[in-house]
Amino acid sequence: MKITRLAPAAALLAVGALTLSACGGSNGGSNGGGEGGEGGDSGSIAGTLIGGGASSQESAMTAWVEGVKGEHADLTVQYDPVGSGSGREGFLNGQYSFAGSDAAMDDDEKSQAESICGPEGVFHVPAYISPVAVAYNLPEVSEAVKMDADTIAKVFTGEISKWNDEAIASQNEGVELPDLDITVVHRADDSGTTENFTEYLAAAAPDSWTHDVVEAWPSDIAAESAQQTSGVVSLTNSTEGAITYADASQVGELGTVAVGVGEEYVEYSADAAAQAVESAEQAEDGSVELDRDTEEAGVYPIVLVSYHIYCKQYQDQETADLAKAFATYVVSEAGQSEAEGAAGSAPISAGTRDAAMQSIDAIGVQG
Template identity: 60%
Template sequence: MKLHRYGRAAAILSVASLALVACGEANNPGGENANGGDGENGGETSEVQGTLSGGGSSAQEAAMTAWTNGFTSVAPEAQVNYASVGSGSGREGFLGGEYDFAGSDAAMDDGEWEQSQEVCGPDGAFHIPSYISPIAAAYNVEGIDGTLNLDADTLARIFTGDITSWDDEAIAEHNPDLDLPDTPITVVHRADDSGTTENFTEYLEAAAPDVWEWEADGAWPAEVSSESAQQTSGVVDLTTSTDGAITYADASQIGGLDSVAVQVGEEYVEYSPEAAAQAVASSSPVEGQAPNNMAVELDRETEESGAYPIVLVAYNIFCNEYPEQETVDLVKAFGEYVVSEDGQSTAESAAGNAPMSDELRDQALEALDQISAAE
C-alpha cells in the first residue's frame, strides 16, 4: 500500500542541456545591459540595489554560495542572503512570504503552485533549473574500499532495514570479488523535509516497487526506523563517523565517502554529471502550472546504457509578480546571473554541477523576463 505523497521530483530536459556553451547576449560580459555598464576588465556591472532573501535546499548550498558571491561582484550594491534550511522549508517559507525566492531539489506540486498564486499573482510561481546533480548512495564500511555494485531492489532492501549486515547474500551476489565484512548496517536519512529525500525515494518507488512500499516524499517514511540527521552536512557527517553507515546525499558533498554503482540494464553505473545527463534525456514537462514554468519529470526506470537514474535537479523558484519594482529588478538580475555562463561556470567549480545549454539558457531568460511588479 502506498502511504505518502508530496509532489514529484523533476529534472531538466536533455543530455544536450548539459554542455557548457557561450552565454546568451543578455549575460555576455562584453555586451550591454539595461541595468548597468562596463565594469572592470570589460565585464558588466549592474546598478540594481537592495537585498534579496532566499532559502531552501542544503544540497544547493555550495552552488548558492558561489552564486551569491559572484552576483555581488557584478552588482556591488546588491546582496543575496540564502538560508540553507532544506527544500521543504524553503518552499514553505517562500509561500509564506518569508523568502523572495526558494531553492528546491524538487518541483512544487500542484497544491503548492495553487497556493503560490496567493503571493505571486495569477500566474503563481515558476521554476528555473539551476543545475542537475547525481545523488550518491554513500557509505562508510571498514573493509570495503571503492565502488560497491547494487541493484535497485537490494538498495531498497538496505534502506528499508530488510538487509542488516554488509555480508548479506544479496549484496555479495553483486560483488563476488569482494570479501564483505559482517559489519551491521546503519541507515542514515534526512531528518528535515528534503528534496534530496524526495528524489531518492522517487527512484526507489519507481525502480524497486516490490520492495519500497511508499510514494515519493520529502519526509522519510516514519515506518522505516533508522538514524537521522539534519540537512546534507548532517547525514554526511554522521555516516563518516559511523562504521557500517550508508546514506544518500548530493554527490558533490559526500567528501571521502565511498559510493554505490547502480545496476541499469546489464551494467553497473557510477555517478557522474555525464551519467546523470543520460538519465534525464527522456524527461517530460510538468503540465498545468505557470506558462513560463520549466520543471519536468524524470524517467527513473531508464535502462539506457550509461545512465545514472538517481538524480536531483536544483531549482530556483521565483514569483511571476512581486509587490515592488525594486524587487523585480533584483530578482531578474540575480536570476540572469545564475543562468549566465559565468554563473554556471562558477557553480560548476564549486558544486560539480553540469552547466545548462545555450538553448536552455534562452528559455530561462525568457521566463525571467516575464516577472513584473503588481499594478
C-alpha cells in the same frame, strides 16, 4: 531536452521573517541583464535579495552569491539553507523572495503562491543538477560497491541488514565485504533530496519499495536520522557501516554505490547526471520529469534537479529587478561553470537555459 506542456557558512546568512516588499534593496534598475548576465548596467542593480531552501545547493549558492558580484557589484544575496520544504514554506509566507527546492511545487503550493505573487503565480528554474549519491562508510572497502535498484531499496527498508548479505555479495565478486550491520541514515527534515531518492526507488524497484514518494522519510522504517545534508553526511562519517543518500557534492571521502542500470553499473558523475536530465520532459512551469527506471547506457538515474522558484510578478520593481539579475546570472554559462567548480554539479544545457531565460526575462511587477 524535450519541451512539452506538461558558500562558506558565514556567507549564507539565516534571516528573520521578511515581507517580499522588504526584500528589495534601493536603487534597483529596470534591466536585469540579458542571457549570460551581460545585458544590463552593473551599476543599475543594487540591494539585497533574500532566499532560502535546499541545503543541497549550499556549495553552489556560495559560488553564485560571490560570482554575481562580478556582474552586479552592489547586489547582495542572502540564502538560508533550511531545506527544500522549509524554503518553499518561507517563500509562501513572504519570508523569502525566492526559494531553492529539490522538488517542484505541487498544485496546492502553486495555488497558495498566488497570494504572494499575484494571479500569474510562480515559475521554476532548474538551476542545479547533481547526482544523489548512495554513500557509505566502509573504510576497508576501496572499490565502489555495486547495487541494483532492488538491493538499494531492500537496504534502506531494512530487509537487507548486513554488508556481506548474499544479495550484495553476488553483485561484488572478488570484493571482501565485512560481516557488519548496515546502519541506515536518512533525513530527519522534510527534504527534496528524500523525495528525489524515494521517487527513484518507487520507479526502479516498485516490488521492494512499497512506500510512497515522500519528502519526509517513512516513520515505520527503523533507522537513524539527521537534519539537512550536512547532518546525514556527518552521522554517516562517524558510524562505520552506515549508509545514506545525499547530494554528491557533499559526501566527501565516503564510499559511493555504483548503481545498476540495465546491464551495467554506473558510478555518479556530472556527465552521467546531465544525460538523465537532457532526455527529461519539461512542463510549462519549468519543472522536469525524469525517467528514473531508465536502462540507457551511461545514465546515472538518481539525479537531483534543484530549482529556484520565483514569482512571475513581484510586489515592487526593486525586488523584481534583483530577482531577474540573480536568476540570469545563475543560469548563465559563467554561473553554471562556477557551480560546477564549487559543487561538481552538471551545467544545464543550452536548451534548458533558453527556456529558463524566457521566463526570467518576463519577470515583472503586479499591476
